[in-house]
Amino acid sequence: MRPAWSIIVFTSLSGLGFGLLFWFGLGFVVINELIDVILFTVLGVMAVSIGLMSSLLHLGHPKRAWRALSQWRSSWLSREGVCAVATILCTFIYSGVWYIYGERPSALGLFIAILSLLTVWTTAMIYASLRTVLRWYHPLTPWVYLALSVCGGLITLNAWEQIIVGQSSLIEITTIGLVIAFGVKSIWWKRAGSQQSESTPETATGLGSLGQVDLLMSPHTEENWLQHEMGFVVARRHVYRLSQIAVALTFILPLALLWSGISWLIMLIPIVHFAGILIERWLFFAEAKHVVTLFYGERH
């Protein structure tokens, strides 16, 4: 699949944002002054919104995007939209109440935390529900999204605490988060990546009973939209190198920095981690093969 930047940014940034809102809802965020509530809200909602906006860039008709909220009964993309909007609205109420009354409405907070997770889940399910992309169509896919989102939130909270109170209280739990996320992602890499596709050029054409089927002539000599969108191929060696970098940036380096003892470095971790996430997402798309490519001469 073509790794479109708008979609990479969308899933990474909104994932991070909802991770923040998750912790925010649970009340994990250290607040010095009440204005910090507003600040954090802005931070979380910004991440989410920029992400969502970026996804709009991907649309042919962004002005009609509101229609995408209508089909929550069947469409994960629609559900994602509904959940995202609900989370943002609730967050506004939550922080408004908190700011005005000086007290965190914890029940609503819990609700926001759940909504955030749900939103991330729905985002992931947009991909994980596509049978056509075997690599995504794996029960672990939404867990990866969840783990990375929650973990990204934690990492960012560390930095936030560092800034607001000059120290972080979340190093251990962040470590656990990172290890779990790394674990989930690693298992996904191994499992999702090694699935054997039932679909082959033979099943695609129904000609398998006659023999091995290979493409001789494409319907068009230059690349078309389908191939551009779904026929993206990335060289093996690039995949290997990039996944190493992704693991280093997303997990290893953050862990190292976390335990480096140099406290200001903690403020850098979100950046490093996020850079890793971007590469991870790039690979998530670039490595995924769409079944339609079977009609264009690929064999999965």
Added chain:
Amino acid sequence: MKSQPVINTQPKVSDEVRQTTCYMCACRCGINVHLKDGDIRYIEGNRDHPVNRGVLCAKGSAGIMQHNSPARLRAPLKRVGPRGSGQFEEISWVEALDTATQWLGDIRQKDPTKLAFFTGRDQSQALTGWWAQQYGTPNFAAHGGFCSVNMAAAGIYTLGGAFWEFGSPDWELTQLFMMFGVAEDHDSNPIKMGIGLLKDRGVRVISVNPVQTGYSAVADDWVSITPGTDGLLIQSLIYELLRTNQIDLDYLIRYTNAPWLVIDAPGTEKYGLFARNEDGDPQVLCRTTGQLISYRSQGIIPNLTDATVGPDGVRLVSVFSLMIEAWLSEEFAPQSTESRTGVPASRVKQLAAELAQVAFEQEIEIPIEWTDWKGEKQQSIKGRPVSMHAMRGISAHSNGFQTCRALHILQLLLGSVDVPGGFRFKPPYPKSVEMHPKPAGHANTIQPGQPLSGAPLGYPRSPDDLLIDDEGRPIRIDKAFSWDAPLSVHGLMHMVISNAHAGDPYSIDLLFMYMANMAWNSSMNSAGVIEMLTDIDPETGGYKIPKLIYSDAFASEMVAYADLVLPDTTYLERHDCISLLDRPICEPDAVADAIRWPVVELKRDVRGFQSVLLDLGARLGLPGMVDASGAPMYHDYADYIMHHQRKPGVGPLAGFRGTGNESGRGEPNAKQLDAYIENGGFWMQELPDAARYYKAQNADYQQFAVEMGFYDAPAPYVYQIYSEELQKFRLAAEGFGSKQPPEHLRERVHQSFTPLPEWYAPFEGAMVSESEFPIYALTQRPMAMYHSWGSQNPWLRQIHGHNPLFVSSEIARQHAITDGDWVWVRSYHGRIKVQAVVMHALNPNTVWTWNAIGKRKGAWQLDPDAPEATKGFLLNHLIHELLPERGDGLRWANSDPITGQAAWYDLKVSIEKADPDDPGVYPVFPTIEAPGNLFKPPSTVTYGVQFQIKKGERS
């Protein structure tokens, strides 16, 4: 669930439908052009039309895009830069016509042979040929010479008609269909419809072709043959049929010259000619009386087996016995031919067995009474349901003429020509060779300012009919009808430029061309031709070919080489007629012709070429084009179509003559075109039942043909298995007669003009080293693209934007070639670098590519970096118009020695992997500038947006 959107399932398709004839290729299908607000909304096939019965191919369906092509020429052009630069100035029609008239007029008064008028893919040859005749130049031909003249000529000389417009398989009744070397053919839609029908009926389809695509892919049996060896395969099939005694003797006796007696007196001037009686009738030996008797005599069974002695004491043998002698020889046994043809002996035997089985066990009998040419009443019509079709795969070889003849003889042995279930003629064919005119333009007949005595093209029947001067030198610029190519009945368009450039046989002053992209895909050795067109004569300082007028509708590669460009209309903007005098659209059971008419408004300053030609003719005062006062006879082509008469009562269109109710013959009708338009753009009349089969020998048909005006008196004949015409040329080579081939050609003529077809190895393969150039290289027609002119079409060029070289898996293995590799392909003449794709369903020794996809940078209003120019290529750069030099220092044309047919498919090459670090095609030519006045090509096309009423609502 919310209710679903209400959609308009009842849109009004168009304001008006206009019915005309497609010309996205030469198939001439009927089309319904739907117009909405003056624009073309949709083009579909005309269901009533005899050619396509409603279907439409990819090209036809892309007509809208062709009609709107930015490469359309907009006004007459005068060259201002050097030839080939593409620099032109727009001029008025007044200036254009004045210039052309002056050039043409001067030459006509001085020496009309200094004009070469060649008209490419011309569908108005009845007009253009007549124009050349009236002008007085013998130098006229259309594209047949480089296309498929072997097929056409072999058909006429043998049967009185070939495939395509001459006839077709009996799709309804045939039980076995065998196809040789067909990728697409002119009969593009009808063949597909036919194959579809056969498949529905479960009829077996066999395709003999080195490549398995298209028709071959759906065939029940694909026979992968070594290119150039079909003649051998066919003779092996004949051998098998003879060996197993499975031939239609009755048919051979009645309808062919098999029983005719041939003079067996080697070394005499009569050797191999027919034994004729005083009336000139060939004779047969009567089985009961033992007497020689005219073949026309009723009720005789000839003796086929015994030789006899003629009145003058010479030995006479039947054609049939010569056939047996020739073909029942071990040389043609399947096991003797398999190594050359690549078709295993067992398969040849099976094929022959199948042909025989279907022909003789599934005989058809239709209870229709008819009268044969001898006047004998026949109670029924017998048919042998084996049909054949062939095209350029056997035709475009230097042994193509004889291969095509062999195929016709195979059909005759099976008794399946013009019979139910077999191959059937389409009126006005069959017509024996005798009924065709001979070529006009003999040495003493060409006079300045005078018309030619007859049509420039025709069918020579003996060396006397050749157009050569007293020294035996060719009279025509293309050397047609000379010893180089005695039966070049379509001329040799592919030799015009190189001969004119070489001044051999002479130089010319003006090359006038229409509708042929000779600076590119229709030339062999395109790069060489480009040089010839631009080469300067050191003596005059001018071009070696001093003047060049060209008519095209689009900015093709060729336009850049013209001095004066006469821009044509597109097919939807002009009048045309698809005439019985030319290449008709008849069906086996019906006579038909058709028109084109301007179905859309013309918005450029261009004119229909035929109208321009008539205008020029009038300006030159050509007879028939001006009246007694010197005023133009016709104000345009439409006027000519309706009013011109070839002979009294017979004109370009056969329908709606006279008062509008007369067919075939009748006075001109000023409302004729309206009647055609009213009738859907065509006219058709069914044949009477008794006239449908055995047309050449059917008195009922002959009567019908005379009524229709095909000819003036019944002209029945029998098919010529043995060709006396060929033997006459052979005798000349043996030293008889006043016209004999020059020494350097004597042996070649003797070898090739065999009265019964013989196979010889294609010339190029025989001349180059087998180890150096072991591979055959072919092209095929892509079904969705028409030669060079499809690439300007934004829809079609998405399907074929460039062409790979398909390489057999064997060759790929030998040279470690994988898909996408760049390879060097070399012939004795040149080399190209192209991208390869490996293919398994391909003859092991063969590579092939799609024809004419490669484009010159800058042509056709395509970006110079369009894939057609950066990845696409022509095989033509490897093919030379001359064969390698021979021992005697002379070079033969790369053509069939009999007809001059260009031997495109004789090409032999070698292949070698190219340096992967240096990709890209070779050769690449400098970009040609497009004429400045063309439309700018838009980068996006959103055709149809104009039909959206509520456009604003979407966003």
Added chain:
Amino acid sequence: MTMLPEEPSAKKLGLVIDLDICVGCHACVVNCKEWNTGSEGAPLSDVNAYGAQQTGAWLNRIHTFEVKTDSVAQVVHFPKSCLHCTDAPCVTVCPTGASYKRVDDGIVLVNEDHCIGCGLCAWACPYGAREMDPVEQVMKKCTLCVDRIYNENLPEEDRVPACVRTCPTGARAFGDLGDPESDVSQSVRDRGGFDLLPEQETSPVNKYLPPREKRHLVASDRSQPDSQTELQSPDVNGFWGWVDSTLTKLG
């Protein structure tokens, strides 16, 4: 609307494509483009129309495959357009409801006025049957010529999809695959019609008919004629004997 109809429609209009007949001529492809570019929806536009990387939106495409069989390789031309799946994943993923499957006849359509051009439906379709219009940026797909098949402005015989009407070989048939008695259903039964990518569980309505078995030459008894007529070696005398006896029969 983005939900599939609760009950699959009884009427299932679709195409049956005969791989035994298709010669790969692309007539259906271009005629489809031609019909639909002038239809009510956005035109099927083309970009770089005269340049490099030319591409555009099409609703039907012909692939050509080579099948390596036990004997000779076989080339198969393979038309592909929307299969109007009963369990169409392209419909359920659509967030806007622009994609829907018609309750009445099962045709899968896109309401272009509602389409946001997210492309998700094309990702969900295993067959590559949806293409984004490069100019209008809405999703295009085969409409089964819904503006032809019911169109009373057209003569009755023309109320079939453009691709079906134009196909020169008759390799495409249109009909109701929900009706077991329809011609198309019957041919599917008779010829062993099959689904593409059945494991994707889309239950396509369109079916494909396989290339018929290449009937290799039946060893005909005529290739081994009985000893009376056969000439073991090309024996001219024997041949003449046969000619003589045949001529006697004729006379």
